[in-house]
Amino acid sequence: MKKTIIEARNLYKEFDKTAVVKHINFTIAENEFVTFLGPSGCGKTTILRMIAGFEMPTSGEIFLYDKVINDIPAYLRPLNTVFQNYALFPHMNVFENIAFPMRLKKQDKNSIGKKVAQLLDVVNLGGYEQRDVSSLSGGQQQRVAIARALANDPKVLLLDEPLSALDLKMRKEMQVELKKIQQEIKKTFIYVTHDQEEALTLSDKIIVLNHGQIQQSGTPTDIYNEPVNTFVADFIGESNIIDGSMTKDFEVEFLGKKFICVDEKPDQQTNRVIVVIRPEDIEIGQRQEHTINGVVTSIVFKGVHYEIMVQCNDYDFMVHTTDYHEIGKDVGLDFGPDDIHIMKAG
Amino acid sequence: MKKALRNVYLYIMLLFLYAPILVLMVYSFNASKSRGQWGGFTLEWYRRLFMDSNIQSALYYTVLVAILATIISTIVGTISSIGIFLYGNRVQKLMLNVNYIPVINPDIVTGVSMMILFAFMSMRQGFATMLIAHITFCIPYVILSVLPKLRQMDVNLIEAAMDLGARPMQIITKVVLAEIKPGIVTGLLFAFTLSIDDFVISFFTTGSGVSNLSIYVYSMAKRGISPEINALSTLMILTVTLLLFVINKRNNKKTKITGERI
Numbered sequence A: 001m002k003k004t005i006i007e008a009r010n011l012y013k014e015f016d017k018t019a020v021v022k023h024i025n026f027t028i029a030e031n032e033f034v035t036f037l038g039p040s041g042c043g044k045t046t047i048l049r050m051i052a053g054f055e056m057p058t059s060g061e062i063f064l065y066d067k068v069i070n071d072i073p074a075y076l077r078p079l080n081t082v083f084q085n086y087a088l089f090p091h092m093n094v095f096e097n098i099a100f101p102m103r104l105k106k107q108d109k110n111s112i113g114k115k116v117a118q119l120l121d122v123v124n125l126g127g128y129e130q131r132d133v134s135s136l137s138g139g140q141q142q143r144v145a146i147a148r149a150l151a152n153d154p155k156v157l158l159l160d161e162p163l164s165a166l167d168l169k170m171r172k173e174m175q176v177e178l179k180k181i182q183q184e185i186k187k188t189f190i191y192v193t194h195d196q197e198e199a200l201t202l203s204d205k206i207i208v209l210n211h212g213q214i215q216q217s218g219t220p221t222d223i224y225n226e227p228v229n230t231f232v233a234d235f236i237g238e239s240n241i242i243d244g245s246m247t248k249d250f251e252v253e254f255l256g257k258k259f260i261c262v263d264e265k266p267d268q269q270t271n272r273v274i275v276v277i278r279p280e281d282i283e284i285g286q287r288q289e290h291t292i293n294g295v296v297t298s299i300v301f302k303g304v305h306y307e308i309m310v311q312c313n314d315y316d317f318m319v320h321t322t323d324y325h326e327i328g329k330d331v332g333l334d335f336g337p338d339d340i341h342i343m344k345a346g
Numbered sequence B: 001m002k003k004a005l006r007n008v009y010l011y012i013m014l015l016f017l018y019a020p021i022l023v024l025m026v027y028s029f030n031a032s033k034s035r036g037q038w039g040g041f042t043l044e045w046y047r048r049l050f051m052d053s054n055i056q057s058a059l060y061y062t063v064l065v066a067i068l069a070t071i072i073s074t075i076v077g078t079i080s081s082i083g084i085f086l087y088g089n090r091v092q093k094l095m096l097n098v099n100y101i102p103v104i105n106p107d108i109v110t111g112v113s114m115m116i117l118f119a120f121m122s123m124r125q126g127f128a129t130m131l132i133a134h135i136t137f138c139i140p141y142v143i144l145s146v147l148p149k150l151r152q153m154d155v156n157l158i159e160a161a162m163d164l165g166a167r168p169m170q171i172i173t174k175v176v177l178a179e180i181k182p183g184i185v186t187g188l189l190f191a192f193t194l195s196i197d198d199f200v201i202s203f204f205t206t207g208s209g210v211s212n213l214s215i216y217v218y219s220m221a222k223r224g225i226s227p228e229i230n231a232l233s234t235l236m237i238l239t240v241t242l243l244l245f246v247i248n249k250r251n252n253k254k255t256k257i258t259g260e261r262i
């Protein structure tokens, strides 16, 4: 079991009497890459700013190891932030930007020079010391910002949507780079994004937020394969979400057909359940006795697979498959027991 | 044809604007004392100017007041701007408007009201009162140059500095001041130019024995225009023009740099 470095207990924050972060608890382990993931306005930035010390919690505690840090000002916290717009000092060149935190600590010239060169190496910008920051591309500025945030050897690096200002190709490159940097320097990264793909790619652990509350936290695989509610299922990846009913464990009925599943009946009060099925888990083929039948209404090529919409009586399924099925064709949909996820209705 | 007309118009306008100054400058080199005729080129008036102890004293006061007023108003104005900035948007806008009032107020009103204020406080008018008056009318110009620079500044820079370990005072000295330096220098040059240039307010706030160049020119002119005045005025015009040139050059350079960033 890894040691916990950051912990929030009953963390609550309101702005002008509106609750933005609602009594949340989480723990973050040393050297973990943890991502707060959620839609716009769900309170991700606010949580990160409370950890960094720019925002005071209304109530609840934030721990660094076993010390409450609520009252420690930002400039004394051993945490550093990479800002969304980089926030590099425009009147300083690359070297001076990265040296800034070390200069404040009055370190000697030699060790500052060495450290800057080493950090520029880590972010793949060796030799850029004397460049004006305004002459760098967005991706390069981002790297300088990361190097600067690492200059004080923070225990934790906080990153608020650091890649959102980059174009798609650059973003993908930087994702790989970020993960590499994190593994190289072995530090805790707390990352904020609304991009589920980014979160799945980068994280050791994802904390899914909605309306200031934690919906689910776990490894990317757990969250993708076992979403605990329809919000998570819908937000992480694409999902078919269908009303169904269960009269006994391990058997569910929806759209007029019965299927075997691996879940127990979630609620003894009612038979109603919600069924979640990922588009890539659906088998599409000939109509059979036990399949749900429908008609192909659209097919779009997505690079690796086709995205097919199948209209069944009451529901339009989205199906991902590598097989081609022409529009208007009659098809049957089948689901394996593992692929049917049952959730409580309501 | 149309273009030619346009050019003629432009030149006539420039002629109207600058003819008096040009005439004055030319006459400052005129050997003849009479204004009607050209008596040949001379530097005599300039020589006399530099011999005149009254003028030297006036020059001394002008420069001393300008330097002191510039330094003090730049410091006070910059600190005030930072203070106003920290209040947030609504107060900033209000203060910018309040700050405009002294700027658009006629000099004569400012001068007379300061004179009345000094009398009310039973201060003897002289060097100190003139200096106070100059500081007072320079501060709004410093604020006008510094506050917009603060408002343009990316507030994330302040948080970034804090995040990297800068204490509040270090944030101001190491980040904020460096960011608004162009505004401070512009304000400083403005203050210096205005102080050198001022006649009306100085006239109402100084006392016997202490006069700056413009007051001295005025009192000389009352006794009849002597060619020395032309020489003195020429020098003053050149100084102020040079300062304005420097200010403009700086402003142009700044817009070019920010233009590149966008």
Ligand SMILES: Nc1ncnc2c1ncn2[C@@H]1O[C@H](COP(=O)(O)OP(=O)(O)OP(=O)(O)O)[C@@H](O)[C@H]1O
Residues within 6 Å of the ligand: A015, A016, A020, A038, A039, A040, A041, A042, A043, A044, A045, A046, A047, A194
């Ligand atoms: N300083 C503030 N004053 C008042 N309300 C605020 C303040 N900061 C944030 N809020 C509000 O708190 C809520 C959460 O904001 P937050 O910035 O944490 O969202 P977010 O999850 O980071 O969203 P995004 O993905 O758009 O960045 C929003 O409704 C926002 O309007």
Ligand SMILES: [Mg+2]
Residues within 6 Å of the ligand: A044, A045, A046, A160
């Ligand atoms: Mg945000």
